[in-house]
Amino acid sequence: MSLRLPRVGTSQVVALLVILAINWVVSPQFFDIRLQDGRLFGSLIDVLNRGAPVAILSLGMVLVIAMRGIDLSVGAVMAICGAIAASLADSYPLPVVLAAALGAGLACGLWNGFLVAVLGIQPIVATLILMVAGRGIAQLITEGRIVTFTSPELAFLGGGSVLGLPTPIVITLALLALTLLIVRGTALGLLIEATGGNARAAALAGVGTRLITLAVYAWCGLCAAIAGVVAAADILGADANNAGLWLELDAILAVVIGGTSLFGGRFSLVLAVVGALIIQAMNTGILLSGFPPETNLVVKAVVVLAVLLAQSPRLAGLGSNLFGRRA
């Protein structure tokens, strides 16, 4: 219900605008958007389109992190689900393909949730298991090859467009709306924030913390599956070795840039997506600028540091001490 954008999200929105402005300076055509064959094209659209997988991942990751957990397996789950979708795409109708891929993601999420909620394993270790094993499973599914497909229905999810907008953007927006509805339209958001803020207190207040933990990891697995399908649909194939590689780190970064603390508690879905866009806008900007791509990581680190510093309450306190002292 409450997005708390105005007060809380200022630093993220400003950061995004600054990066977009820099991109515009580097490449004056950055904001040019043109319609071609009923689909929008342009660098800005590209940022949104390329940022979709991480944005989708961050919608699951933000809830896990709000519960004071973490999910390192989402990149591997993307690979698994992408592999399943690509392998089935040319022999089964799309609903079956999607059901299989998303079902696998859900199962992966439930497995993580089971380890964390029921067996009480630390999230970072519990999800590390699937992070390592998942890529192996994906390779078993593809039998070590890069599996390609031709099914236009599945390809549409990566390369098509709806009302001019590339499908991945539409899927991201729809998933954001759905997550907002589930989390903020019900009391789930409050219960998640309470559990993440103080799990013992929440349990003693009668909150079913175990069930919520399970559900949140399951949701994260589902989001990873959707991201995996979108990524596979985009390249018309599945590469078990590289699909979703290191994207779990980008998703975590997006959530943290979005202002959700790794110590759990308060979270913002919208700002997590903004965080994902910040990351992608940087990637695109560096490509456009003609800098060698290797500098990407360093620039990324600097920008992330700047955003985190801007959010730091201690720095804010220092600022008001410096400027507000004698007033």
Next chain:
Amino acid sequence: MTPSDTPTDDRRDPAPLLELAGFSKSFAGFRALDGVSLTLRQGEVHALLGENGAGKSTLIKCMTGVVHRDAGTLRLDGALIAPRSAAEATQAGIATVYQEVNLAPNLSVAQNLFLGRQPTRFGLVREGEMRRRAAAVLAGFDLHIDVAAPLESYSVAVQHIVAIARAVDQSARVLILDEPTASLDAHEVEILFAVMRKLKARGIGIVFVTHFLDQVYAICDRITVLRNGRLAGSATTAELPRLDLVKMMLGRELAHATAERAPAAASGEAAGEREAAFAAFEGYGKAGYVAPFDLALRPGHVVGLAGLLGSGRTETTRLVFGAATADTGTATVDGAKVALASPAEALHLGFGYCPEERKTEGIVAELTVRENIVLALQAKRGALKPLSRREQDEIAARFIRLLDIRPPDPERPIGLLSGGNQQKALLARWLATEPRLLILDEPTRGIDVGAHAEIIALIRRLCADGMALLVVSSELEEIVTYADEVIVLRDRHHVARLTGEDVTVPGILAAIAADVPAGEQAA
């Protein structure tokens, strides 16, 4: 109180050790401290008292440099000092030990004592030497324990003494103890007092913050009272009778709220003994936790649980609420057998539970007062039936008004409220669920006198409204005023059940002490 002159007003022998003059501090326009002065003498135990929000914490933080004061001077042995951090204060000779011990629980006692200043040779820590010295330091306090064992394996009292020993060993002249006794039982308090007397004999000045007036009169030489950020008064303990002290703290006459036993409770008129119990427990227990007990909780009836710390009081409440699972016995609610396997189930049966550890098990600090208040009710309704924002606002506003929660701002993170107000918000959390049984574990611990009386009045009112209550309290004078029945625990057994005329402080003490070597209970 003039800051600069020599201490001519010093009538008594010991020289002033620490002199604070004209301390002031404002936070965003709110005057937390206003011209407060305090003089601590050598070998003096100086009680710093006041209700929550009176400015005790701010004064201590200003003294130790954690917070920068707006005005005021600080002299140690007559020389002006201005510590800018806790570390600088420690170096200057002012050490602080907080209620929650700030040590590393997983390190050994010796490592904690010498953390950051370990004896070394060629850059390597000399473990043996460190242990020997640690044992010697603690022996100075008559504490003979295995210093190689991890700190967390010892009781809170021992941890406090280790923290004090660490502070004093770093050549402290002034020791500030911020509510050190809040989580200690009577025996442990005595041990701590023995340590304080030793420090006193060494000429160390101690500032002692506490909520327990008994302890003030047991150990303190002088009392300084703050009220609303100002100095309400300062006097030697002998010159300030208890009633005057309470008046000074409250700034008003305290009705004899807690002094007399309510007539209804006294007459044992709730001799509706046979009245159907709302919840009943038979042979209920858990091995290694609490021995099997019988317990009946009736509407409009208060059952008190009394006993020393660690006697099984909290464990009993956790079993009743389903926060721990029993392995023997049966529980019935309204005559039907129930399985109490989780707090969520207890919640749906109409139980409510305010735990003793308010910070770690009660509040969700970063959430607002409103969110904390509606949490249990929302959990009871389930995530799919959210309370609308308007309903939440109404509930929060109603309880803020009813319980006089201050500041009356439902959108303030609850962690910023004082202990008493956090406790009220937690009570509101449960009252919002309209429970039929409310379990309160030390509802008045660490709470100022005013809020204390209000909470006791509330307990009485809830009871009159027909709620069943199960209350744990260490304050026996308090428990006898409202309990219809007191169950006494010892060593994790329910050893006695007192009803009607037998519910008296001496009666409870006798039951607690029955088997125990005499000599600890002074009360």
